[in-house]
Amino acid sequence: MSYQPPVRDHAFLLRDVLEIEKYANLPGFEDAAIDVVDQIIQEAGRFTAEVLAPLNAVGDKQGCTWNPDHTVTTPKGFKEAYAQLVAGGWPALGADTAYGGQGLPHVVNLSFSEMSSSANMAFSMYPGLTHGAYSAILNGGSQAQKDLYLPHLASGNWGGTMNLTEPHCGTDLGLLRTKAVAQADGSYRISGTKIWISGGEHDMAENIVHLVLARIEGAPEGVRGISLFIVPKFLPDAEGKPGARNPVFCDGLEEKMGIHGNATCVIRHEESTGWLVGEENRGLALMFV
Known part of the structure; x- marks a missing residue:
């Protein structure tokens, strides 16, 4: 079975359990209206299911290739998916606006990270280590x-x-x-x-x-x-x-x-x-x- 992102579960947690809109007076949360968050989660589900998940088996079977010039070639499709990741602004989701980030709450970024890691852990480690x-x-x-x-x-x-x-x-x-x-x-x-x-x-x-x-x-x-x-x-x-x-x-x-x-x-x-x-x-x- 292909990866099915738990979009409804994430929306329920943020909206009904954590009640994210209650924290609108805190930095970052003022831009996290629930309709905005819902759109982010929906798009995160689409991206992880349609772009990242299909590359999971490809990456595991093909693996990375070390080259004699000390460079590494990633599995087929990874480079193109990474370009889409960057173009979509996903790495910047929770980063500080002073440095080009979107400044959204870390908990919103966690929703995307959870779906990304579930869809393709090997791929998600690249932006994960970068964020570290x-x-x-x-x-x-x-x-x-x-x-x-x-x-x-x-x-x-x-x-x-x-x-x-x-x-x-x-x-x-x-x-x-x-x-x-x-x-x-x-x-x-x-x-x-x-x-x-x-x-x-x-x-x-x-x-x-x-x-x-x-x-x-x-x-x-x-x-x-x-x-x-x-x-x-x-x-x-x-x-x-x-x-x-x-x-x-x-x-x-x-x-x-x-x-x-x-x-x-x-x-x-x-x-x-x-x-x-x-x-x-x-x-x-x-x-x-």
Whole structure:
């Protein structure tokens, strides 16, 4: 049976259970009149059922393809579906209006996310990880970082990732070895290998912004010495246009049952250029945003 989005259930929850219109005095909720929300949910159901769900089996059977030039080709139809996702404004649904988002309540965005994930989890992980990167920079980045990166992440024109796990330590991040060396211009050189990086390389967005956990030279051992860095695939200029290629390479794809359509990558940082997000040695807390 093809995916049947629970549109009526979502409408019932938002309208009758949560009574979303009662919160019209709160930021974002003033634009969430129930007739507007109903239209969003109806269109979310159509998009997820007609565009994303048919690609679920395609993605799982075909999977992503790693290429010798360290690029990744997503399954047939994914790139076109992603373009429709961006054109429809879905990644921007709950993002801050200051950065090009629609500013709607998170609970409305959750309705779309639930349908999207149910229709095609592998595909939905790409914008999902991007939103995670957006949220971390929004909460901990400098104003300059927000202005440069958030509009592109909010729209989905750029993808985002989280680079945490390393080959030798799994989820014990206190043992991470990826190092960051400060440069005279305020940037850092990042060196190390990360594994299980969802959406780490693909052909759907014009740039990919990696959020990388690394240890600055001289930092304390364990989790108290971990910092967070923005490491874009292509270094953006002052206007936000992708420029020179950063030495961030996908060295292969990992196997994850049921989500072959998502590029789960081994990522190698070869003295890639990065910028500190927030305070030194506070990266782990910020990543958990």
